Amino acid sequence: MITGFLTFVFFFAIVGCILYGRKLIKTEKVDAVFGNPERAQGGLHWVIVGSSFLLLIWLYYSWDMAKSFFPKSANELCQVGKIDESLLSLKYLFPIEERQLKSTSVIETETKNLDKIILLIEKSNEVENQNKNKLLNFVVQTKNTIPLLTDENLLENQTKEQINLITKKINNLATNFIKKDFPYEKPEDETKRIELAKQEGDWGASSTSLDNAVEIPSIPKTRKGLKFQAAAEELNIISDEFFELRNHNAQYATALENLKNEIKEFRSKFNDSNEITSSFAKDILKIARRIEYASIFPPQTLIEMQASIVNFDNLQKKEQGGLKWVDFFLFPSGTIMSSGPSCTEQGSGRWLPKPSDTLNKFALMLNPNVGFKQIPLIWYEMMDVGKIIGFILPDWIADILPGQYPVHNEKGEIKPNFKSRVLNVVTGDFELFKIPIPTGHIWDSFLRVFLGLVSGIIVGVPLGLYMGLNRFAKGFFDPLIELYRPVPPLAWAPLVISVLGIDNFGKVFLLFMVSLSIMIISARAGASGTQLSKIHAAHSLGASKWQILRYVIFPNSLPEILTGIRVATGMCWGTLVAAEFLAGTTGVGFVENVAKKYFQYEVIWITIFIMGMLGLLFDITIRKIIDKTIPWRGKG
Amino acid sequence: MSNLISKNLNMIFKTPKGDTVHALKNLNFTIKEGELLTVLGPSGCGKTTLLNITAGFIRPTSGTITLGEKEINGPGVDRGMVFQQGALFEWLTVSENVNFGLRMKDEDPTRTQKKVDEWLDIVGLKGFGNTPTYQLSGGMQQRVALARCLINDPDLILMDEPLGALDALTREKMQSLVLKIWKETGKTIILITHSVEEALLLGEKVYVMAPRPGRIHKEYKLPFASMGLTKDLREIKNDKEFVSKREEILSMIWDMEEEIMGKENL
Numbered sequence: 001m002i003t004g005f006l007t008f009v010f011f012f013a014i015v016g017c018i019l020y021g022r023k024l025i026k027t028e029k030v031d032a033v034f035g036n037p038e039r040a041q042g043g044l045h046w047v048i049v050g051s052s053f054l055l056l057i058w059l060y061y062s063w064d065m066a067k068s069f070f071p072k073s074a075n076e077l078c079q080v081g082k083i084d085e086s087l088l089s090l091k092y093l094f095p096i097e098e099r100q101l102k103s104t105s106v107i108e109t110e111t112k113n114l115d116k117i118i119l120l121i122e123k124s125n126e127v128e129n130q131n132k133n134k135l136l137n138f139v140v141q142t143k144n145t146i147p148l149l150t151d152e153n154l155l156e157n158q159t160k161e162q163i164n165l166i167t168k169k170i171n172n173l174a175t176n177f178i179k180k181d182f183p184y185e186k187p188e189d190e191t192k193r194i195e196l197a198k199q200e201g202d203w204g205a206s207s208t209s210l211d212n213a214v215e216i217p218s219i220p221k222t223r224k225g226l227k228f229q230a231a232a233e234e235l236n237i238i239s240d241e242f243f244e245l246r247n248h249n250a251q252y253a254t255a256l257e258n259l260k261n262e263i264k265e266f267r268s269k270f271n272d273s274n275e276i277t278s279s280f281a282k283d284i285l286k287i288a289r290r291i292e293y294a295s296i297f298p299p300q301t302l303i304e305m306q307a308s309i310v311n312f313d314n315l316q317k318k319e320q321g322g323l324k325w326v327d328f329f330l331f332p333s334g335t336i337m338s339s340g341p342s343c344t345e346q347g348s349g350r351w352l353p354k355p356s357d358t359l360n361k362f363a364l365m366l367n368p369n370v371g372f373k374q375i376p377l378i379w380y381e382m383m384d385v386g387k388i389i390g391f392i393l394p395d396w397i398a399d400i401l402p403g404q405y406p407v408h409n410e411k412g413e414i415k416p417n418f419k420s421r422v423l424n425v426v427t428g429d430f431e432l433f434k435i436p437i438p439t440g441h442i443w444d445s446f447l448r449v450f451l452g453l454v455s456g457i458i459v460g461v462p463l464g465l466y467m468g469l470n471r472f473a474k475g476f477f478d479p480l481i482e483l484y485r486p487v488p489p490l491a492w493a494p495l496v497i498s499v500l501g502i503d504n505f506g507k508v509f510l511l512f513m514v515s516l517s518i519m520i521i522s523a524r525a526g527a528s529g530t531q532l533s534k535i536h537a538a539h540s541l542g543a544s545k546w547q548i549l550r551y552v553i554f555p556n557s558l559p560e561i562l563t564g565i566r567v568a569t570g571m572c573w574g575t576l577v578a579a580e581f582l583a584g585t586t587g588v589g590f591v592e593n594v595a596k597k598y599f600q601y602e603v604i605w606i607t608i609f610i611m612g613m614l615g616l617l618f619d620i621t622i623r624k625i626i627d628k629t630i631p632w633r634g635k636g
Numbered sequence: 637m638s639n640l641i642s643k644n645l646n647m648i649f650k651t652p653k654g655d656t657v658h659a660l661k662n663l664n665f666t667i668k669e670g671e672l673l674t675v676l677g678p679s680g681c682g683k684t685t686l687l688n689i690t691a692g693f694i695r696p697t698s699g700t701i702t703l704g705e706k707e708i709n710g711p712g713v714d715r716g717m718v719f720q721q722g723a724l725f726e727w728l729t730v731s732e733n734v735n736f737g738l739r740m741k742d743e744d745p746t747r748t749q750k751k752v753d754e755w756l757d758i759v760g761l762k763g764f765g766n767t768p769t770y771q772l773s774g775g776m777q778q779r780v781a782l783a784r785c786l787i788n789d790p791d792l793i794l795m796d797e798p799l800g801a802l803d804a805l806t807r808e809k810m811q812s813l814v815l816k817i818w819k820e821t822g823k824t825i826i827l828i829t830h831s832v833e834e835a836l837l838l839g840e841k842v843y844v845m846a847p848r849p850g851r852i853h854k855e856y857k858l859p860f861a862s863m864g865l866t867k868d869l870r871e872i873k874n875d876k877e878f879v880s881k882r883e884e885i886l887s888m889i890w891d892m893e894e895e896i897m898g899k900e901n902l
Contacts, residue, residue, distance in 0.1 A: 533723035536693055537781075539711035541737035541788060551736070555727040632726035632770040 003068035003356055007059055010052040017045040017052075055355075063349035064356055066330035067203055073326045074203040074336055074343075075221045079228035080323065081338030083316055086235040087309070090242070093295070094306040096313075101302075106294040107146055113287050114139050117280065127277045134266060135280050141259045142288045148252040149291070152298040156249050163245070163297075163305060169238050170308040173231060174315050183230035197221045204357050209364075216336060216343040224323070231316065247297050259288055353602040361602040362609075371440065372591045372603070377610075378440040385435060390428015398423035442610060444586040448504060449572045449618070452511020456568060460516045461561055464523025465553065474524070485517040489575040493582055502583035507576060514575050515568040522564025526557020559626075559633045566622045573615050588614070638704030638714075638791045640667040640690070640824065645699035647685055647850075658849035659685045663699070665843070665852065669791075672818050672825045672861055674839030676832060676885065678892050682850025683828045687794050690826065691717050703792060713737065716785035718795045722777035724769045730780050731756065731765035737788040755783040758820075759813065775806035779813070786817065795827040799834065808869060811837060815864045832885050836860055836878060837869060844885060846892055854888065856881070 021043065033039075059065050066073055093102040100108075121127060121135045148154060176182045185193070200217040220226040263285045270278045317324065327335055334347010344350070353361075368376035401419050408414045416424075424430050467474045484492075493510055500506035530553050538552045580589025588607050595603035626633070645663035648656050659682045667673050675683050688694045689701060692711040701708050703715065724733050731752045732739075738748040756762055759779040764772070769780060778798055785793060795814075799807045811834060818825055829835050835842050840861045846853035858881070860872050872878055 531723065533719045533721065534725065536691070536711070537717060537719065537723040537784075538736070538740075539693070540691055540713070540715060540717040540790075541740060541784065542713035543736075543740045547740050551740075552725065555725070558727070630727070632768065 001068065003059060003064050003354075007056070007065055007068070010056045010059070013052045014049050014056070017049045021045050021049070058352070058355060060330075061332055061348040062352040062354040063331055063345070064354035066326065067354060067356070070326050070330065071203060072222055072225075073323060073330070074216050074345075075197075075218075076225045076228070076323055077327055077331070077336040078216050078218050078338055078343035079220050079225040079232065080316075080320060080327075081336055081343055082232035083228050083235065085338050086232045086239060087313060090235075090239050090309050091313070093302065094309065096306070096310060101299070103150070103294070103296045103299070106291070106296055107150075110287055110291055110294075111143070111146075114143055114284075117283060117287075121280055124276065124280075127280065131274075131277050135277070135284065138259065138263060138266075138281060138284045141255070141262075142284055142291070145252060145255050145259070145288065145291060146296070148249065148255055149247055149296040150298050152300060154249045154251055155247065155298055155301060159245065159247055159249075160301070163301060166238060166242050166245075167305045167308050169241075170235075170305070170312055173234050173238070174308065174312045177227070177231050177312070177315060178319065182227055185226065193219065193226070194221070204354060215345060218338070218341070218343050227319070228316070235312075243295070245295065246293075247295065247301075248292075256288065256292060260285065351601050353605055358602045358605055362606050365603070365606065368440075373585075373594065375586055376440040378438065378442040380436040381439045382434040383437040384428075385432040386425075386430045387428040388437075389432075390426060390430075393426040395423070395426050397426050441586055441588055441591050442614070444504075445576060445580065445588045446614065448507050448511060448587070449569070449576055451504075451508045452572050452576075453515050453565070453568060455508070455512045456515025456519050456572075457565065459512075460519025461523045464520040464561075465527045465549070465557065467520065468524040468527025468557075469549070469553070477520075481517055481520055484513065485521075489514045489571065490578050493575075493579050497579065497583050502585075507579050507584070510579055511572045511576060514571050518564050518568040518571065519561070522560045522567075523557055526560030527553050529560070530556045559630045562622070562626045562630060566619065566626070569618045569622060570615070573611075573618060577611060638669050638824075640665075640701070640703050640792060640826075642666075642701045643699055645686075645689065645701055646697045647682070647689065647694075648697045660689075660696070661849035661851050663850075663852065667824060667826070667841070669824050670822045672838060672840040673827070673843065674835040674841070675826065675828045675843045675845060676830075676835045676889070677843075677845035677853075678847060678889055678896070680850075680896075681845040681847040681892075683845055684796060685850065686845075687796050687826065687828055690792070691715055691794050713788050714790050715792045715794060716788055716790035718778070718781045718785050718793065718798045720797045720800050722769075722774075722781045724777055724780055724784075726768070726770045728769065729765065730761060730767050730769055730772070733769055733780055734783045734787055736784060751787060752783075755787050758786075758817070759783045773806075774802050775810060778802065778810060782813070782817065786821065786823075791824065793823050793825045795825065797828055797830060800830060807834075811869060812864075814838060815861065818861075819865050832882055832889070833873065836881055836885070837864060837872060842885075844888060847896060853892075856885075 024043070024045075063074075091097055095101055098105075118136060118139055121132055121139075124132075127135065197217060197219040200219050203216055220229045263281050267278050267281050320327075332348065334345065334349060336343055337346045364370050365372055365377050368379035371377055371379075398419060401422060403417065403419045405423070406414050406417050406420050463473075463477065467477055489510065492513060496510045496513070497506040500509050534552055534556065535548060538548045543551065576587070577589035577592075580587040581593045584590045588610055592604055592607035595601075595607065642663050642665050645660055647658075647660040649659055650656055663686070675686065677683050685694070689696050690708065692708050692715065695709075706714075708715075725736065728736070731749070734752045734755055735745075735748055738751065739745075753762075753765065756765060759782050761776060761779050761783070764776070769777060772780065781798070798814075799810050802810060814825070814827070815838065817823070827835075827838055829838075836858060837860055839856075839858060842856040842858060843852050844854045844856075845851065860875075860878060863872055
């Protein structure tokens with residue numbers, strides 16, 4: 001519903017904005033000159049055209065348009081898919097979608113195989129001449145069985161009748177198929193079918209669970225669908241009947257029986273030492289059996305059946321009517337296929353989730369009770385302040401106090417003393433009051449980036465400034481940094497994660513490594529780039545070394561440092577997601593990785609969206625900070 | 637009395653190629669307290685080296701230079717410096733820049749604010765206190781640099797081509813300002829310049845320096861600076877004596893340049 005409305009909104013927005021934009025271009029005189037930068041200044045209307053176009057593409061290729069305008073089409077196409085599936089094996093016998101008759105291609109392949117064996121036998125050094133003749137004789141016998149199958153005169157009447165019967169059945173089905181009331185369905189059966197179809201649900205991802213439910217209901221919802229389903233079922237029975245049929249006339253049966261017995265006898269003479277000869281015989285027998293089981297018929301026998309199948313196929317295509325065009329226009333790059341008991345989207349609709357489904361799932365995931373793997377995306381939990389204090393205070397405070405920890409007495413009681421009470425405080429084993437603490441996948445990812453970045457800044461900036469001002473520091477730390485910096489951060493990830501653990505510490509340390517080198521290099525560049533005259537001025541104004549560092553060199557390096565922070569944030573964010581892919585139990589990257597394993601395309605797209613938004617948020621925040629703190633950058 | 641006295645000052649640089657450059661050779665001079673000295677000379681004659689040594693940014697190879705009783709051994713508050721490009725701190729406002737020296741001495745901010753306002757008034761920047769310095773024009777930036785240097789009450793003010801980057805009109809205004817400050821404060825000032833006219837106008841005493849090795853070529857004592865305190869600067873420029881002195885010094889500097897470059901290269 002909404003999707004259909006939006007489709008029209010986007011369409012008219014594109015058309016309207018293009019018209020408006022063209023009108024503006026005509027009135028703008030400056031635009032006359034090609035290369036004038038003002039030509040590229042854009043305008044909101046072009047932004048609307050771009051984003052509407054993108055959204056339309058999304059709606060179209062995710063088949064959401066089809067879903068909104070023809071909500072039942074998927075179910076009907078599923079039934080059509082069932083007919084295609086059952087027709088496929090029958091069509092395969094004839095040059096309808098293939099180049100040759102199935103019989104022709106079997107004969108061609110097996111003749112080639114037999115010729116190959118002849119060559120091998122003749123060349124072989126290990127087969128005695130006497131046996132060679134025997135083997136070649138088997139090949140000739142096998143070849144001779146083929147004409148027995150393809151001779152029209154040898155075809156038994158019984159077989160002929162059966163083929164005619166099958167052809168008649170197909171024709172019958174075709175006549176019934178175009179009747180309005182096919183198939184006949186009792187009213188109580190109809191209510192039952194509709195009830196079942198309702199239970200199965202509508203087209204689209206389930207909105208009550210993250211797991212992939214049945215995306216396309218396979219029980220026919222409409223009369224039209226039912227027609228195709230019924231025809232598909234009958235066709236299945238007919239094709240089963242046909243494939244049980246064998247063209248084994250009496251002459252062929254005798255010839256084959258003889259061949260089998262001769263080969264059996266021949267092989268029984270050989271022991272292990274003559275394995276090769278024996279295996280040649282075995283191969284010839286295999287080919288003979290393949291010919292036996294392939295449905296080889298005389299060339300003219302199946303012509304009527306072929307005509308009836310082609311006829312039925314055309315009829316069912318005609319009977320699809322508008323559905324055919326819906327399939328062609330609104331199911332781009334793929335369609336709905338039936339295989340076995342279920343129907344699936346095959347094509348772009350599969351990996352590009354529908355906007356409506358995606359929003360549904362996003363709303364579902366935002367619900368803190370659902371989240372992903374029982375962890376909300378972002379929510380809060382009440383945590384006791386005691387736990388936080390215990391986390392911040394190191395445990396050894398209690399250990400260095402004088403005295404001993406309490407020892408249990410004879411009654412088995414433990415009396416707390418001062419030292420044990422302090423231990424309770426520093427380990428957080430007490431209750432004060434609770435405060436809300438953010439939690440969830442998004443928060444975890446955010447916190448890791450934040451901690452990694454902040455620790456990188458705290459260590460990197462002073463070190464970088466020091467390196468920018470001191471020969472010894474530059475010489476001493478340079479090799480270390482230049483050795484680890486060029487290594488892609490992800491190359492460190494397996495090592496860092498396996499040494500420091502898959503939990504927060506490993507990841508934060510990895511991000512610390514990423515941001516540290518960037519911060520050192522930018523702070524160093526900032527410090528060594530300070531104009532000498534400014535430092536001279538500060539000196540002659542009576543500033544001490546420390547004051548020059550604090551009031552001149554540090555603010556002068558701020559532009560470089562802040563740019564470094566911006567770069568480091570981007571790098572950290574990228575590295576974090578990949579690190580969460582590698583290992584872990586929370587985080588946005590973890591969510592995407594798990595979703596990938598279960599083909600939850602909606603969830604994958606949601607995580608991509610979240611990552612994009614968070615990355616953008618980081619960048620905008622830092623840009624705002626840069627504009628506020630260093631307004632002089634690029635001026636002066 | 638805090639006179640600036642230089643004794644046998646020598647400065648020898650080593651180029652990266654290993655050649656030695658005699659930037660200053662056996663400089664001996666005395667500048668009395670309250671004098672305004674301008675230093676002229678072709679490029680490469682050691683003007684800036686002399687100033688940097690006086691400021692204490694570099695140490696002479698041999699010889700001594702003393703201000704009052706104290707030998708100069710490093711930068712200090714007693715010698716204020718004004719640079720060609722202002723060298724202002726962009727991250728601070730105008731009054732924060734001016735206040736910088738006092739802040740480094742941890743003086744009471746309320747008291748210093750009054751002083752800052754006074755000095756901004758003197759250099760003609762009243763009301764610009766909260767302006768960021770990157771929004772100022774070149775002339776205004778130099779005024780800030782002057783105020784920032786003067787607020788520390790140095791004994792000696794060193795100016796390294798302070799008006800070199802300004803347009804002609806602003807330059808003239810700033811020349812008057814320098815004279816006014818000199819008169820009102822009675823500070824010793826050493827001003828380095830490329831412009832002969834400026835050197836004559838401002839200098840109570842003018843040193844014309846010569847290159848290779850850097851030395852004081854000629855010394856003038858001139859009345860124009862004292863005249864400039866009362867008379868209009870443009871009038872002085874048309875004074876006959878001024879014109880003849882200007883031509884004399886100009887031809888002297890041309891001769892030196894010719895000697896360096898060779899006649900045909902000029």
